[in-house]
Amino acid sequence: MADLFRVGLLGHGTVGAAFATLLEDRADAVEAITGLRPELSGVLTRSRGDFEDIVERSDLIVEVMGGLDPARDYVLRAMAAGRHVVTANKQLLSTHGEELWAAAREHDVQLRFEAAVAGVVPVIRVLQESLAGAHVDRLHGIVNGTTNFILTQMAETGASYADALAEAQRLGYAEADPSDDVNGRDAAAKMAILARLAFNTPVHIDQVRYEGIEHLTADDMAYARDLGLGLKLIGTAERIDGGLSVRVHPAFLYGAHPLASVSGPFNAVTIESEAITEVTLSGPGAGGPQTASAVLGDVISAMIPPASTPPATDSLEIVTDVESGFYLHLEVADRPGVLAQIAQLLGLQGASVKSVVQKGLGENARLVMVVHPLLESRFFAAVDLIAGLDFIRAKPRAIRVIDEQFT
């Protein structure tokens, strides 16, 4: 039996409960990758569990209780006891980050916090590791899913701010008290953390200027739509005249901006640097399971040696025949019965035609057809037969179609 890796959990709200479930669900996979079996060694909530006891019985502590107190004290004590810590607490890091990072270095433990910013979007790791050597010039982010959902609703439905907020609350994208989301303070905390990592300069949340979305109107959205602009709550951190500006405010973005098309509760971050031009990361920014996945990624990273590629744990069979939709371009002589014969050959292989466009006439007509997904081997069998028909004037050309139902 594999050795255990004991994980102590502080906090059992939405993220904590999702993490406990995920850790159990993925225990086999984690064991296959790391050689260690992860196990929840204890859970601390307001009403149960003993902190000292949990630390004693853990190799790593996950802190998802939120807030400054007692989270700061617990994280410091866990690290002093030699435990790695994974936290999702942006408030804590944007307020006491320097103290906590110094403590991690002093006690030679890992302090990971991917889930604190943009959920499962791996921006922390990318700034700390991939881009550690880059000279970052600017970073733009949509780092609050609640406000991005509200703004997307307003843009797509013409709803007022109040109605869009109510809808967000109904769907669970906004809290009963959404103040820190809609006034920009949540995004400001996240931008303080990102700016610290991107620019290697201490940034406290109180140094981030922020403005929320409460004053935006359906009129503003209509203006944006008429001009092909996006209207988003944007966090910015950038070098200015040898200094650093960190701020959060609504902004109109030109349609081609990588953040203009980020919609719903998604988050995204664009990092600009002369050497790398521009890297953009996007994905779900919140939600229990997504944030729990980010926490689990950090836990696994603490379990494996750096940059190791574990032995393959699976040996999936490589499948060579798959289903695809197709675009089929045919050059044909325009005679009666042409389409019927083609449709018949396709139909014999189970291909169902979704749409047909005919261009040109006479000896140089072109047929462009789209067929619904079917096994590629069957589609190509039909195309081979079609290619042999006497009215075909050129080699048929087929291109796959990735359908919108793919997601």
Place this chain on the structure above:
Amino acid sequence: MADLFRVGLLGHGTVGAAFATLLEDRADAVEAITGLRPELSGVLTRSRGDFEDIVERSDLIVEVMGGLDPARDYVLRAMAAGRHVVTANKQLLSTHGEELWAAAREHDVQLRFEAAVAGVVPVIRVLQESLAGAHVDRLHGIVNGTTNFILTQMAETGASYADALAEAQRLGYAEADPSDDVNGRDAAAKMAILARLAFNTPVHIDQVRYEGIEHLTADDMAYARDLGLGLKLIGTAERIDGGLSVRVHPAFLYGAHPLASVSGPFNAVTIESEAITEVTLSGPGAGGPQTASAVLGDVISAMIPPASTPPATDSLEIVTDVESGFYLHLEVADRPGVLAQIAQLLGLQGASVKSVVQKGLGENARLVMVVHPLLESRFFAAVDLIAGLDFIRAKPRAIRVIDEQFT
């Protein structure tokens, strides 16, 4: 003086030369972050340098020579000698990956290869670490910048494949012999590596089906444009009926697909999993400086302990007043002279009006203005004065505009 971290370089082509330059340019920054001063300890090219001697004098070996032989032998020997290796060699990893990863584990050294796939887009690290615990269902990628540049050219200018290829060659986005790019083999090698990491299953390049873009025509592009589709060279790795399909082929994508808007020489990868829904990473996929940045990120990662946040190396001043463009929404009584008074107050603060739209008439007219970037303090001073004018009917509303010149 800081201890040295000695980097031996195998290969001095586009990427190798860019890396040597970058390592020197960023040596101070890397020393500040890691506490070690990186130094090039030797360079091996076809005509100069001795492999054994370079390994002897290095802590880490960067392999950017490409090809299978002698790259495989060199990488194995470097690891056997206890040296970490950073490689950008997709051909090597998609052919001999299992052997190399096993050797890295056996000799307890790091084998990093972020630059082998999608340049500076950090997809390797994200799959190996952030998403190590996720059950990935599907991965789509645009992983060849040459073909994406050619397809973008065809889509935007209506050029033929041959003309777009010639343009790509002229601009340095395509090699004199572009075969492995345009026939899909380069993308297939990268997809083999991504599939190995995403699905923990050994995948050899020979198991990847691939098809190139040589047969695509301006007609196909016109069809895509008419229907609002993207036409891209797409790599796919996905679970199918308990097996795994890995393939590369051109595909039409619906406009809302995260990969449909990836243009020019950029690369992007979308990773889908039930727990995380979907994460997309995008950025420059090739180019000497960009690939060299990815190599440097790997080198720095090998220099620092995992998940450490080094002490802040800079102390940039936090700037609070920055330049922004603005949208200004005013409700005014529609009298003669209103616009002139507003424009005068803006002008006194140096604000230059880019456009004005007036909606409605009489007592409820609305003015929407966009002003060119100026210091925010000066803009808001003007707005405060405007708010006091007797024909203003509601509190002015201002929203920042991020201009398209921002990139």
